[in-house]
Amino acid sequence: MDPEEIKRAKGLEKTALVGEAVEKLIDSDSAKRDYLDRARIVARVYKAILPDAAAIEFSPDAVLISVLAERIRSLMPKPDISSIMQDVEELLDRSVAPIPYEPPEDPELIDIGQIDFDKLRQKFDTGKQRTEAEQLRALLSQKLAQMVAGNPTRADFLERFQKLIDGYNSGSQNVEAFFNALMRLAEALSEEEQETLREGLTEEEKALFDILTKPEPELTEKEREQVKAVARTLLQTLKDEKLVLDWTKKEQARGAVRQVIEVTLDDGLPDAYDEETFYRKCDGLYRHVFDAYQRGPGGIYAAA
Structure with missing residues (x-):
């Protein structure tokens, strides 16, 4: 991709060329990191020579480099980029060749249960494949962080996700295979969320239920219903009586x-729970409650 061609283009043509350049720059995580590192250096150097008139000569190149970097960051999970955004805005304000910023498409796809997988596949087949894969990866990263924080038994999904990324970065699979694997993971996460509804549980209750039942013991359907009742009772009792503000900082409250x-x-x-299993489940539940409800009875679920 010729940078001069991008700078000469106007309007939608310029936006399209920027998109094509981003597609080439995100070939791998190492290539992506390398470009972003270099873009930060350019932004700092350019900012350092402002408002010297000599900076005008380099303005189009500095703006192009920074806008490409910001487009790449827009595909990634939400980081703290406030300082970089400030640099980019200053560059755009002073630029003699501004480039329109195109936000990521389909912001409604934050809810993984609302993903139209057929549409997503069509966009991948007809569009910029690395860009589509990167957007799906970012979505899954955010969703997994939320799901695992709310239910620690879902950590295997996170391990599966990391293996996919490691395999892609090692070159063992191409972008199409990577995208297909991400799609299968997205479908599995959607199915996991549907399971909560089928069990007739809230997200909070499902977390306790999963800790009590995964990976053991083997239970009959009647016993599963009995464990659901225990999970509901335990959660309600803790919320009503024990999860007061700052309870994790007080030894007596933790013991209660x-x-x-x-x-x-x-x-x-x-009776399916023998003594060893019983205390292992108690340990698991206490760790989860300690992590998830440090702010009181609403815990991390209140924000969701």
Whole structure:
């Protein structure tokens, strides 16, 4: 891609050429990081020589480099880029060759349950494949962070995601295979969310239920319903009585939470839980409650 061609173009043609350049620059994570590192250096140097009149000579190149970098960042999971954004805005204000910024398409796809997989496949087949794969990767990264924080038994999805990225970066699969694998993972995450609804549980209740049932013990359908009731009772008791503000900082409050977990499980779990399994589940539940409800009864679920 010839930078001079991009700078000479106007309007939609310029925007399209910028998109094509981004597609080439995100060939791999290492290539992407290398470009972003170089773009930061250019932005700093350019800013350092302003407002010297000599800077005007380099303005079109500096703007192009920075806008390409910002387009790449827009495909990635949401980082803190406030300082870089300020540099880019200053460059655009002083530029003699401004380039329109095109935001990522389909912002409504934040909810993975609303993804139209057929449409996504069509966009990949007919569009810029690396760009589409990068957008899907960013979406999954954000969704997985939310899902695993709310339910630690979903960590295997995160491991699967990381293996996909490692395989792609190692060159063991091309962009189409990478995209197909991301699609399968997205479908699996959507199915996981649907399972919560089928079980008749809230996200909070499902987290407790999964900790109590995965990967063991084997339960009958009647026993599963019994464990659901235990999860609901435990959650409600903790919220009503124990998860006060700053409870994690007080030894007595922490002990009370642990005691409620053990008593509730001891009273309600079926006989399928032997002593070793029982205490392992108590440990798992306490760790989850400690991590998820440090801010009180709403915990991390309140923001969601």
